[in-house]
Amino acid sequence: xxxxxxxxxxxxRPKEExxxxxxxxxxxxxxxxxxxxxxxxxxxxxxxxxVIFEHWHHVGGCRRYLVVERDNVSHDVLSVTDAARFRRxxxxxxxxxxxxxxxxx
Amino acid sequence: MSITYTxxxxxxxxxxxxxxxxxxxxxxxxxxxxxxxxxxxxxxxSDVDLALDMIEGVxxxxxxxxxxxxxxxxRTPESLxxxxxSIPGASVLDGSDGHVLMRIDGPHARKVLAKCVAVDLHxxxxxxxxSAPMLIAHVAGNLARTGENSFEIIVPRSFxxxxxxxxxxxxxxxxxxxGFG
Ligand SMILES: [Zn+2]
Numbered sequence: 001x002x003x004x005x006x007x008x009x010x011x012x013r014p015k016e017e018x019x020x021x022x023x024x025x026x027x028x029x030x031x032x033x034x035x036x037x038x039x040x041x042x043x044x045x046x047x048x049x050x051v052i053f054e055h056w057h058h059v060g061g062c063r064r065y066l067v068v069e070r071d072n073v074s075h076d077v078l079s080v081t082d083a084a085r086f087r088r089x090x091x092x093x094x095x096x097x098x099x100x101x102x103x104x105x
Numbered sequence: 106m107s108i109t110y111t112x113x114x115x116x117x118x119x120x121x122x123x124x125x126x127x128x129x130x131x132x133x134x135x136x137x138x139x140x141x142x143x144x145x146x147x148x149x150x151s152d153v154d155l156a157l158d159m160i161e162g163v164x165x166x167x168x169x170x171x172x173x174x175x176x177x178x179x180r181t182p183e184s185l186x187x188x189x190x191s192i193p194g195a196s197v198l199d200g201s202d203g204h205v206l207m208r209i210d211g212p213h214a215r216k217v218l219a220k221c222v223a224v225d226l227h228x229x230x231x232x233x234x235x236s237a238p239m240l241i242a243h244v245a246g247n248l249a250r251t252g253e254n255s256f257e258i259i260v261p262r263s264f265x266x267x268x269x270x271x272x273x274x275x276x277x278x279x280x281x282x283x284g285f286g
Binding site: 013016059061062082 | 169170237
């Protein structure tokens with residue numbers, strides 16, 4: 001398990017400061033979407049082997065939600081992005097991924 | 106009938122008996138600091154950040170993006186709040202009674218803290234005047250370096266007892282003393 005996460009706000013931190021909140025990629029359906037869409041959003045996950053995107057809540061630090069891109073086979077952390085920034089980038093069609101450590105402003 | 110309110114520090118029961126004079130490594134609990142949470146409105150982040158540096162006698166502690174703790178040891182909470190609410194684009198909440206401020210000084214301060222936090226405190230990466238939110242003895246608090254061998258710790262009031270006892274325990278091998286000061 002990745003044990004050091006570079007928070008874009010706090011810097012290098014141990015995983016104990018975070019709470020992992022699950023897959024960051026499912027898109028929330030519209031309020032009146034069919035039950036099947038909501039069921040899929042709430043319960044169905046791919047269980048990928050390899051690169052995954054997860055929400056990590058930095059509870060012991062800045063209390064921001066982050067999107068951590070990591071490889072669950074090699075344990076490499078590929079990028080860490082503030083979730084708001086990730087979502088804005090995704091909405092504008094850009095690659096929402098900011099390389100770890102590059103965005104320490 | 107008149108009511109007299111008595112101020113009683115939350116760590117009063119933890120600091121009892123006849124404590125010897127402070128050793129070189131000492132943990133001080135600040136009795137009545139003024140502390141306030143400051144949040145910047147969208148777009149005003151850097152202005153509020155700069156304005157906080159301009160207020161005399163107030164130290165700024167980083168809590169996250171667009172969020173700070175303002176700490177003043179020689180002001181009343183009212184005076185601190187007055188100074189902060191004049192900053193345009195800032196929302197301010199008094200946190201003086203909700204937080205406890207402690208200071209650890211001494212040549213082994215960093216050694217003691219190394220057992221309480223999982224963050225590198227080498228002066229190259231955690232220099233004087235830097236502050237950051239982090240787990241301190243498993244409690245989410247804020248640590249600031251105020252001198253080469255001085256650090257200030259802010260933790261929520263309800264966890265202050267745990268953190269205080271844990272710090273004292275971690276400082277036993279360097280004869281850390283503790284008291285109000
Ligand atoms: Zn953080």
